[in-house]
Amino acid sequence: MPSVDVIDLNNNKVGTVDLADSVFGAEVNEALIWEAVRHYQAGRRSGTAKTKTRHEVSGSGKKLWRQKGTGRARTGSIRSPLWRHGGTVHGPVQRDYSYALPRKMQLGALRSALSAKLRDGELRVIQAFSLEDHKTRTLARALRAVEAGAKVLLVDVPENTPDGRRELGRNLHLGCRNLGWVKAVPTMEVTVYELLAHKQVLLSEAAARKLSEALAV
Numbered sequence: 001m002p003s004v005d006v007i008d009l010n011n012n013k014v015g016t017v018d019l020a021d022s023v024f025g026a027e028v029n030e031a032l033i034w035e036a037v038r039h040y041q042a043g044r045r046s047g048t049a050k051t052k053t054r055h056e057v058s059g060s061g062k063k064l065w066r067q068k069g070t071g072r073a074r075t076g077s078i079r080s081p082l083w084r085h086g087g088t089v090h091g092p093v094q095r096d097y098s099y100a101l102p103r104k105m106q107l108g109a110l111r112s113a114l115s116a117k118l119r120d121g122e123l124r125v126i127q128a129f130s131l132e133d134h135k136t137r138t139l140a141r142a143l144r145a146v147e148a149g150a151k152v153l154l155v156d157v158p159e160n161t162p163d164g165r166r167e168l169g170r171n172l173h174l175g176c177r178n179l180g181w182v183k184a185v186p187t188m189e190v191t192v193y194e195l196l197a198h199k200q201v202l203l204s205e206a207a208a209r210k211l212s213e214a215l216a217v
Contacts, residue, residue: 001025002118006205008127009142012035017125017205019118026115027107033116035101036109036192043098051091054079059086106192111215113195119154123201124209131171139175143182146202150181151200157206158186187211 002025006015059079067074074078075082081089117123119187126146131138143152154176158166167173168186176182185194187210203211 004118004123004125004208006125007129007146009130009145010083011146014127017208019208020216022217023111023212023215024114024118024123025112028116029112029118032105032109033196035114036106036113037196039099039106040191040193041100044112045097047095047097049092050094051088053089053091054081054087057085057087095109102141107215109192110190110195111217113192114211117195117201122199123203125203125205127205129154129169129172129204133170134171134174136175136178139172139182140179148200148202151197151199152182153194153201154182154184155187155190155201155211156184156204158188158209187214 001021002019003016004019004024005013006017008014024144054077057079059077061077061079063076064075078086080086114123126144129142131142148214154172156168156172159169161167166186172184176184183194183198187207190211
């Protein structure tokens with residue numbers, strides 16, 4: 001069971017936390033991670049490329065000239081693909097590129113990604129993201145104090161809102177909006193893609209315990 005140091009926003013060690021070995025100390029399955037990233041990117045793909053077929057382009061359906069006697073090739077419509085401004089044959093159509101990936105594979109890939117981050121020293125645990133206000137400079141100062149470099153992913157446990165939703169704390173959510181190299185997500189929205197896309201991952205102690213409990217096998 002890996003034991004990880006817990007630091008505060010001043011980069012001072014305040015304790016340790018024991019994490020589930022099956023979540024943060026699992027064998028890294030690179031093939032499974034690749035499949036999870038491919039699945040995520042396929043779901044984000046827009047698939048909006050579209051060309052018009054002969055029945056979708058504008059133009060009359062009237063036969064342009066009589067079938068015989070003109071000396072010209074017979075034709076039936078100005079919207080024919082053979083004509084300029086006519087329809088397109090076998091062009092792209094709108095489609096959905098997403099596909100189903102078994103939940104066990106998704107969870108296994110997430111365990112592998114978290115284990116790889118901890119193994120490579122790119123995952124740390126923060127006692128709590130207790131910011132004094134929602135200003136960007138406050139969060140930026142805290143990240144500098146904990147020596148967080150470029151591309152940082154912050155993970156915290158969501159809070160209950162008055163309207164019954166569960167969202168990140170207001171100060172954390174608003175504080176990172178103007179920092180292009182920082183992204184904050186709640187624990188239930190952590191993906192393999194986001195873990196790999198960011199150089200460093202900072203988990204709150206509550207988030208680390210939540211992930212360790214939810215993903216344990």
